[in-house]
Structure formats: C-alpha cells, structure tokens
Amino acid sequence: MKIEERIARRQHGESDPRLVLDYDALSPVVHPQEPVGRGSLVERLLDCIEPVFDGRVPSDVYVWGPKGAGKSAVIRALFAQLDRLIGRSDSQILTTTRAIPTPSVEFVYIDARTATTGFALLHAVLDQLVSDPVPKQGVGAEAIATRLDRQLASDRAVIIGVDHINEPESLSADLVFEQLQPFTPGLAALLVGRDPPTATGVGDREAVQTVHVDGYRRHALAEVLTSRASNGLVRSATTHGQLRELATWADGDAHDALAALFGASVIAEQRGHEKIYPADMAVGMHAVPRPGVSLGRVLSLPDSRQRILSHLIELPESDRRSVGAAADAISAYNVELSRATIERVLYELAEAGIVRRVKAQSTGTGRPPSRVELGFPTRVFSHLTSEP
DNA sequence: ACCTGGTCCCGGGCTCGGTTTT
C-alpha cells in the first residue's frame, strides 16, 4: 500500500486495514509489471520479434490461447518494457563496454475492445505515434490514413500489438490486416486472440508466425494467486490450501480465479472479517459465472451500457423474468435511454454473451419469455464501478 | 488575422417492421 493511501486513511479516521491492502493487486483487469510464471512465453515472443534488435521489422505474429492464460498480462508488460528500452527517443542501450546504437523501433499497444472499427484502429495507432492529440470526430477515415502514412514514410518502424482480436464487438484479424496492409513495409502487427489460427483466417496467411499459449497449470496459477494475495491482502488473510483450491476450481483461468478472490475479499471486508473464511470464498466463487466473459470486455463497454448493467445487477429476480420486464424495470431508473433502446441493448448484450437469456417454461400463449442472467463477475464489476 | 456559416465526419440513440418460436 502506498504511503499516500495510508495517510488518506488516517485523515478519514480509519485505522489500519484489517484485510485488504490494495484492490488493484487483486483485480483481474490490472496487470503487474512483471507477470508471474510466464517466462517461457516471453522468450517465445522475443524469438518472434528478434529482428527488431537489429532495427528491422519482423513478420506478423498471432498469439492465441484460452481466456485467463496471461496473454494480455504478458503482451502489455512486454510492450511497455520494449518501448522503454528500445523504442521512441534516440535510445541507446548502454553496456559497460560500449554504447550500441539501435535504430529505433516503436511499440504500440492497442486494445481491440476499445478500438472496434477500422477507423478507430488507425486513429488509436496514429494517436500514439504523434505527440499532439488526434481528433476523434469530424475527420474522415481517409484523412487519418493519410496522416498515418506520412508518419510511417519517414523511416519509422512500428510494431503494433492488437489485443483481444475476434471477440464479439471487437475487430477481426482479417480487418486488422486489411487496415494495416497499406503501411506494411514499416509496420508489423502482433495480434492476440483466443481462436485457433485456422478459425480466424490467420491460418491462410503464410507469413504469419503463430504462438500458442496454454492455460496456467494448477501450481503456476496458485503461484500467481499467492503473489497477488501477498500484495493485496494482509498477511495470513488466506492459506496456501485455500489458494490451491481456488486454482483448481478456476482450472487454469487466472481471470476467474482473481475475480473470485476479489469478490471474496469484498464480502469478507463487508462482514468485518480479518481473514477470508471459506464462506467468503464461496460467495466470491459464486459471483463468477462459468463459463463467463471477462471483466475487461464489460468495462470497455460504452458508459450507457455499463449503466444498464449496474441497474440490471440490482434488480430483484422477479424483474429479470423476461427481457421486456427487465427493460421496464431499468427504464424506471434515471437512465437517459428510452425503454425501447434499453430492450434493444439487452438483446445486444445477450448476443455478446455479457448477459444470458435462459428460456423459461411456457406460461400460456405465445413464445415463452427468457430470464435475464449476468454472464460476468458481478461483485467485482459493482465494486469497480461504484467507486468515483 | 479573425469570425462565421456551411458541410462533412463518426458514433450512438431510436424506431420500424419483418421473422422466429411456441
């Protein structure tokens, strides 16, 4: 915990934390600077992009593996370090004996969950390459492409990491390649997604290197949890056995395991416990639907969608008996959307797997309604969105 | 050089009406 936070606690008359030191350390959407237990993945990625160390542009890469396997954690951390060490500025790597002048290669990380159109992709890339902000509205896609082309013409080499490819509501691999195609000489893409290459169209592109990531093994995941718990919770808030069990339950998915631990911590803190009891952990696990979608997807939804979800979570079971009923109930709150739009949005969210429609028993005439259920870790979502 | 109205851009709310399912 930071000193600033400690001081803030005292100012508000709070005593030392009894359980949670730092929710960020437990959060499945916050990645540490140094991911635990994914060394070999880092090595394989470095192999793929080896040419950059001579200032050349490597061929494109596709990294794929299941949800919660640490893909994003590794890519984010790796790109941040690469950009710091050999990217941008006039950088030179100083060794004890000599200065190696490295032709600069820049590294840009893009999340396809936020950049969901071809326009948004190019915009995001350009925005990171130039210092002054690029307008997001009022300027055509053509204009963005022209500016980007001019940037890349001047001998710049750029590696673009595009995370979360081929999710519903995000970019497809084909679209990304198509968008980046005009700039290829000075630019390479590293795509990250869940689908196997054959299912994404990447398989048809021979020049693309592929890297497969497996889910965490049980004890590797337990180590991740131990490391997170030691940063986020007071000492002895959890036991080794507990974290091992959690790892087993999560079956290699670090996202779900952390979401459950986070939820358990919230509930334990509410109950005034100084450690996480089995009952707390059970509640935490219960609030993580499996299979479910990752929190990152939910948190990158537009504001209006998140407002709808916040209210949907609060709704009593009876108000979620059908999509129409849920739309009615939500529109009673102060959401600045019409009832029809809310209903439409609920169908959209169901399409994306963020909420689920569960068919109910037929209740008379007509097509039976479907109950609305949440498809993501609700406790974590509520906690993260209720804060200012 | 500065103002101002016109035009184009993108994204997101909204609605309509056809289709599917029981």
Added chain:
DNA sequence: AAAACCGAGCCCGGGACCAGGT
C-alpha cells in the same frame, strides 16, 4: 395467434475543416 426477437436504416449531436467575408 401471440409474444419474443433482432436486422438495419434514419436521425441527430458534437466536432473539425473549409471558404468566403470583414
């Protein structure tokens, strides 16, 4: 027949760019 479902086009707001006038 009735209700759930949903594809897709319209519309509008805010922003940038442009040109013509002062």
